[in-house]
Amino acid sequence: MRDPELQGVDPVAAQDWRRFEPLKLPPVLRHALEAFAAHGYHGTSVRDIANRMGQTVPAIYYYYQNKQAILVALLHTAIVEDIDRCRRAVEEATGDVVAQLSNYVYCLTLCVTYRTELALLDYERRALEPENREQYTDLRDELQQILGDVVEQGTDQGRFDVLDTAAAVRALIAMCVGITAWYRPGGPLTPQQVGERYVDLALGMLRSTDRAADVLTAVPCSGERS
Amino acid sequence: MRDPELQGVDPVAAQDWRRFEPLKLPPVLRHALEAFAAHGYHGTSVRDIANRMGQTVPAIYYYYQNKQAILVALLHTAIVEDIDRCRRAVEEATGDVVAQLSNYVYCLTLCVTYRTELALLDYERRALEPENREQYTDLRDELQQILGDVVEQGTDQGRFDVLDTAAAVRALIAMCVGITAWYRPGGPLTPQQVGERYVDLALGMLRSTDRAADVLTAVPCSGERS
Amino acid sequence: MRDPELQGVDPVAAQDWRRFEPLKLPPVLRHALEAFAAHGYHGTSVRDIANRMGQTVPAIYYYYQNKQAILVALLHTAIVEDIDRCRRAVEEATGDVVAQLSNYVYCLTLCVTYRTELALLDYERRALEPENREQYTDLRDELQQILGDVVEQGTDQGRFDVLDTAAAVRALIAMCVGITAWYRPGGPLTPQQVGERYVDLALGMLRSTDRAADVLTAVPCSGERS
């Protein structure tokens, strides 16, 4: 509603899609995200969020009209950042579909690992009211379309070979989002290492003979964990 | 508790892992499954379930001790059937890891398409109380281990080539389970067609040069939809 | 209602007020008594009773019209036995008010110690519906009146000296019933020992100079514990 710290995507992060600053969310969203990620939208009460914030319930209603608005804000934040980064990742490799595919998968993997809780929230989209769900679905389709175009193009160019482009796209995205099921920051793999492995799997999946190590431009992308 | 129609996996289905009879669940579980799949565990009230059954709330408590017990029964039913089928699919192809991999993926795809709602329930595992969650996690690990052994073996034999076996296994399973996000019975693809496409993607992912059409033993597996 | 084992007070016990056979109650009453004594009438569910009996709920309704009827039967059993015994105890000592008082107190003490759970039930009288409560109150008044007559008579004869007969009677009965708060079978004192101590306290309370040991006719009153 009028949450002062929510100014959209950080402009610095907006320059390098590989770089992830710690997620800067206003307090309500930050704590709501924790709670939603842990117990789901319906499994989280507004009081839960307030308790995590160390504040009282009405304080939350000062910033957001209702619980649903919090979910909307979070999902919007997440998908907008994903689209923004993935689009830039693909644009960076204009002219080379294999690199484009690699960059997309690498980027999405980084989004999922650096922003695991936000990525988890995708499963809560069914809790959106119809109108909000439609808006979110449109954005999600947009994210998917970016990949769809790459795969389509690569197939046309004979660089990829799949029976069904749409199925491949879905499988690629599901594979990446599925990282949320096991990845934990501080685990054995860094986001970049996960990214390389998933790019390699993706390239194979599309029957490219390239390998991730050769395609990915090694870039130092530290980015503190959120 | 004392639900008379819950007799475990159908013995006929137990013979052919490719054949899916319509899911035979006792009324409580059947309607609870519908509701949980649509709105999640926390988004479903016991009254919702009762209304779907055309009965009153206490009738549900006659059969199940509480709401949690219903979720436990459903998740158990689902995972046990998955393990049973996938194990038989792999055993059927003993001696040929590529066929084993194909059968596993094909089988899991069929499970997800023929039993979409049960597959969706996997995301509700976080609603399980600790003890129940542990039991379910063990079974899920078992299902994953079956695939892990195949990938491991295929890699040793030089039939597969991946940077990280564990990551590949997770990606394969996430890819298949992710089918729940878009597959709808009656849609353009039959479960078998989905299966072939995903097997092909899986083979590519592991850098096998085989194609699904060549590996999969074409079998007429009608199986009415549940 | 039609409970076959409830034939009223055992005729053997009816002969010697000092002798307590193990309480012979039909199963429903036996288990209801346990439950009511432990958790009170409102704290006990019909299912609790059924579970203690190892039977199902409707079985209870075969014998008793409802939960209230069970309480009525128990309270009636208890108070009728108390009245019967105390009356005989007093009659036995006709002609000697001090002995009558002693016998009454001794008898009531035995009732409370040998039938602790039944005595405890007296606190549940408020759960009786008006009509049932009235009947029970009448019987309770009858029990109290027996003592009241003795104290009155003793005071007239100059054997007792109290400021207020009614208050003394209530205090005596409260003192005896209060034994339920601490007495446990198998504890350090036998019912007979408790009886002697309380008779001695009662005699003092009424300013008699007699002592319990001198007044009480020592009688071997084994009576197995209920």
Place this chain on the structure above:
Amino acid sequence: MRDPELQGVDPVAAQDWRRFEPLKLPPVLRHALEAFAAHGYHGTSVRDIANRMGQTVPAIYYYYQNKQAILVALLHTAIVEDIDRCRRAVEEATGDVVAQLSNYVYCLTLCVTYRTELALLDYERRALEPENREQYTDLRDELQQILGDVVEQGTDQGRFDVLDTAAAVRALIAMCVGITAWYRPGGPLTPQQVGERYVDLALGMLRSTDRAADVLTAVPCSGERS
């Protein structure tokens, strides 16, 4: 929880153990006390309490975490006041065990008559959860111990003569608490009159030859009724 009107024992009452101001309880406790006294803990629903308050159920949960917490607060209030008063009553008569005994009994009698409903609640202690029960039992033992010390000392000094000190203490307390069974404010006896009668009974019970009228320091102890 955060009930603002519960400030512990009134400091004025704290000065004179004979003086009873009208009981000042926060609304929830006040109405819960009425209900618990009338129908018992299990016989009272939270809605009953809310209705008596003229408020809705959740209003109660704003002040108390649950129903049990209300009982705990009430029992604590009662027993703490009893201990406080009785201790001061005994201390006031230091040096004279007979006067100490008289003061204790007189004080407890006043507590029971001026605070009949609170005294009645003692029978609800079995509804306490284990931990709460333990705490309450400890306080109750403390109250009993104060009397136990007096009786013990008086016996050593030859002022009292009982067969069993412990039994006498229990009988004395049961006798006083038993007043709840018949005493009603506005009845024929004032609390002070009841007190004198019960002190006289108590002195007799312990075989003291003193009479209440001689021992009790006549003090104007008006104290409006609660």
Place this chain on the structure above:
DNA sequence: TATGAATGAGTTTTCATTCAT
């Protein structure tokens, strides 16, 4: 900005009771 207090509608669960078998 924030909170104390409150509420209507809902939650899960249990209650006493019934009835066909």
Place this chain on the structure above:
DNA sequence: GATGAATGAAAACTCATTCAT
């Protein structure tokens, strides 16, 4: 005599939300 199955009512408690301050 006893049970499986069911129910209307009510239990304790929580929900998202509001509003005066």
